[in-house]
Amino acid sequence: MPAFVVPRLTVVGAGPGDPELITLKGARILAEADVVLYDALSNAELLSHARPDAKKVYVGKRKGLRGYLQQEINDLIVLYARVHGHVARLKGGDPFVFGRGREEMLYAQRHGLQTDYVPGISSAVAAAGSVGIPVTHRGLSESFRVITATTTRGELSDEIYEAARAPRTTAVILMGLGQVQAIADVFCRFGGAHRPAAVIQDGTLPTARMISTTVAELPTRVAAAGIGAPAVIVIGDVVNLASAPQAADIVPELAPLYAAVA
Structure with missing residues (x-):
């Protein structure tokens, strides 16, 4: 690495899956980077933005296969930056939404690297939106909360209990x-057995699948459909909007207006 190059890290959000949903800045950073470290949840098509001579290193984890430990990834970031210069760390969704992006930046900073962050579209919003489910909707949901299902100890998150007590809040798990x-x-314990629930697999991708049901029926329906990861669980009245009819059907008096502008 030339002496004038300062080792640096840019953590880049890859978006929810669709390769067109990366930001312009994210694509530019990939084109500039000397090394791209990418995860399983970042679409491999995004590597086409990288320079042909850039190193592209897979550091993700897949079920049944050994993945890199977080400490190993941290060390690789520092090593590649010191040897090659600019490392782009491509992470699925938004790196700051359960993505450990800030953790990697802080580690890099402690080891003398300059750091930057490029936000990405989070699957917490985009996966639901891609099948017509808004996380908030006037009259149905006053807020939404994004929850990781398990804690660092492997236990069910306490936030699940809080979400179950808040029927006017959309839970995105x-x-x-x-x-x-x-x-x-x-x-079900907190009276939510009949709350609408959905699971979206591969949201924003052509392979996307969704099941829509009630909370009580959700486990059975997921198993029967063979839904697999990556998937997002959405619980709340907004789930009913996934199959809502067109506006002209909802408000019949507007039908003549639609005909006039067609």
Whole structure:
């Protein structure tokens, strides 16, 4: 590495899956970087933005296969930056939404690297939106909360219990497929058995799949459909909007206006 190059890290949000949903800045950083470290949840098509001579290193984790430990990834960032210069760390969704992006930046800073962050579109909002489910909607949901299903100790998050007590709040649960029965049990315990619930697999991608049901039926429906990760669980009245009819059907008096502008 030339002496004048300052080792640096840019943590880049890859977006929710669709490769067109990366930001312009994210694509530019990939084109400038000397090394790209990418995860399993970042679409491999995004590597086409990288320079042909850039090193592209997979550091993700897949079920059943050994993945890099977080400390190993941290060390690779520092090593590659010191040897090659600019490291782009490509992470699925937004790196600051359960992505450990800030953790990697702080480690890099402690080891003398300059750091930057490029936000990404989070699957917490985009996966639901891609199938017509808004996380908030006037008259149905006053707020939304994004929850990781399990804590660092491997236990069901206390936030699941808080969400179950808040029927006017949309619950968006990430990394929760393995805990779907426990999640349903908690919501049922607090009177939410009949709350609308959906699971979206591969949101924003052509392979996307969705099931829409009630909380009580969710575990059975997930198992029967063979839904797999990555998937997002959404619980709340907004789920009913996924199959809502067109506006002209909802408000018949507007139908003539639609005909006039067609």
